[in-house]
Amino acid sequence: MATLDDEPRLAVAGTVLTWASSFLAASALATLLIGGVYFTFSGFVMQSLAQSGEAGMKVMTSINRVILRSTFMPLFFGSTLLSAACGVLGLFHLAEPSGWLMLAGSVIFVAGMFGVTAAFNVPLNNRLNQTPESVWPAYLTTWTAWNHLRTLACIVAGSLFLAALLI
Numbered sequence: 755m756a757t758l759d760d761e762p763r764l765a766v767a768g769t770v771l772t773w774a775s776s777f778l779a780a781s782a783l784a785t786l787l788i789g790g791v792y793f794t795f796s797g798f799v800m801q802s803l804a805q806s807g808e809a810g811m812k813v814m815t816s817i818n819r820v821i822l823r824s825t826f827m828p829l830f831f832g833s834t835l836l837s838a839a840c841g842v843l844g845l846f847h848l849a850e851p852s853g854w855l856m857l858a859g860s861v862i863f864v865a866g867m868f869g870v871t872a873a874f875n876v877p878l879n880n881r882l883n884q885t886p887e888s889v890w891p892a893y894l895t896t897w898t899a900w901n902h903l904r905t906l907a908c909i910v911a912g913s914l915f916l917a918a919l920l921i
Contacts, residue, residue: 774843774847775919777836777839777840777843778840778856778915778916778918778919779919780836781833781836781837781839781840781859781912781915782912782915782916782919783912784829784832784833784836784837785833785836785837785859785863785867785908785911785912785915786908786909786912787829787833788829788830788833788867788908789867789904789905789907789908789909789912791826791829792867792901792904792905792908793905793909795898795901796898796901796902796905800894800897800898800901803894804894808887808890811882811886811887811890812886814882814893815882815883815886818879818882818883819883830868830871833863833867834863834864834867834868837859837860837863837864837911837915838860838864840856840859840860840915840918841856841857841859841860841861841864842860843856844856844857844858844859844860844918845857851918851921852918852919852921853918855914855915855917855918855921856914856915856918858914859910859911859912859913859914859915859918860911862907862910862911862914863907863908863911863912865907866903866904866906866907866908866910866911867904867907867908867911870900870903870904870907871904874896874897874900875897875900875901875904878893878896878897878900879897881893882897
């Protein structure tokens, strides 16, 4: 009986990737790319905004508005869908180590990136947009802490997808 891995679909750098490995490669790339965006904020953007006082607060509220109509949104939703698809694919391959890696990467990414964003970062952004001056100091600390978690979730998930691709 044929499996998803039996039919070659894509050649990359002389290596033929199957349908399943193509999903894994795309998921790894997308999760690590979005993790890089989050890392940028955790690494220096939020520190720079904090040092800029009221001007930093205004820039962050602008970022929160602009990002909703930017190329970030297809990456945000697309990486979530790709990751979820890898999790479903992993369920069909639990007899193999790669199946467990795919499932773990998917759960970590969907919960740690998408879930944390929806449950914590977006509500904080909404609060900042409504009453910026009163929430800015707490926002910086709380939003950044949740962003650190999103960054870590992206890096771990992307690494698990790469490991599943390579074994």
